[in-house]
Amino acid sequence: MLAKRTMSRPLTDLRKRTFFGLCGAIIFISAIITSSKATAILFSLLFFISLFELFTMYKQLKNKLSIAHLILLGIYPVIITAGTFSAILLRRKYPSLLLLTVIICTWSADSGAYFYGMKFGKHFMIPTISPSKTWEGAVGGFVAPIIAALILGLFSKNFTFSICTGIVAGTFGQLGDIVESKIKRIVEIKDSGSLIPGHGGMLDRFDAFFFNSTAMFFIVSVFL
Numbered sequence: 001m002l003a004k005r006t007m008s009r010p011l012t013d014l015r016k017r018t019f020f021g022l023c024g025a026i027i028f029i030s031a032i033i034t035s036s037k038a039t040a041i042l043f044s045l046l047f048f049i050s051l052f053e054l055f056t057m058y059k060q061l062k063n064k065l066s067i068a069h070l071i072l073l074g075i076y077p078v079i080i081t082a083g084t085f086s087a088i089l090l091r092r093k094y095p096s097l098l099l100l101t102v103i104i105c106t107w108s109a110d111s112g113a114y115f116y117g118m119k120f121g122k123h124f125m126i127p128t129i130s131p132s133k134t135w136e137g138a139v140g141g142f143v144a145p146i147i148a149a150l151i152l153g154l155f156s157k158n159f160t161f162s163i164c165t166g167i168v169a170g171t172f173g174q175l176g177d178i179v180e181s182k183i184k185r186i187v188e189i190k191d192s193g194s195l196i197p198g199h200g201g202m203l204d205r206f207d208a209f210f211f212n213s214t215a216m217f218f219i220v221s222v223f224l
Contacts, residue, residue, distance in 0.1 A: 083210025086217035112144025176211030
């Protein structure tokens, strides 16, 4: 009986994670397709919720912090702000497919790292910061967004940009995930919140996106 319960728990968590992940995807994709105004409203809401979660985490700090930790905690709200405004400006200045590509590639990287790491992960990457992150999962998190970007490139007809977006999502996105994991280790908590069942807090789902949207806004501003 205990074995059955143990086996069913991951399956239940996966179903919950998948269901609420799809609901979130529908909401964000619908807003991006609808208009730049709808996008601005939704991402502004994301911004305030993320900052609320972050400062709620900061209130739980107990130990004296090093200079490096203080700098990291001070920079992270700036990253959230930059990521939010970058997303809003990407939708306002460029075709909606651009921001869609960024967000879908971000989710693809997250899913690729999660499922590939769960299936093949053996070599832990940085156990002191993110105990479950493996090198195999990192490979999945790098390859998956490139594949997603190539598929989306069929619609944009710009495979160079699509591949660039996939590479950014596979690198900067995973960096964002590591940074948030480090902050959670400093604060000594597992999740940034419990707003999204099966996922944790809003920051747990959009940590990578804030990095990716900032990087892509800089790239398109310089090269497009």
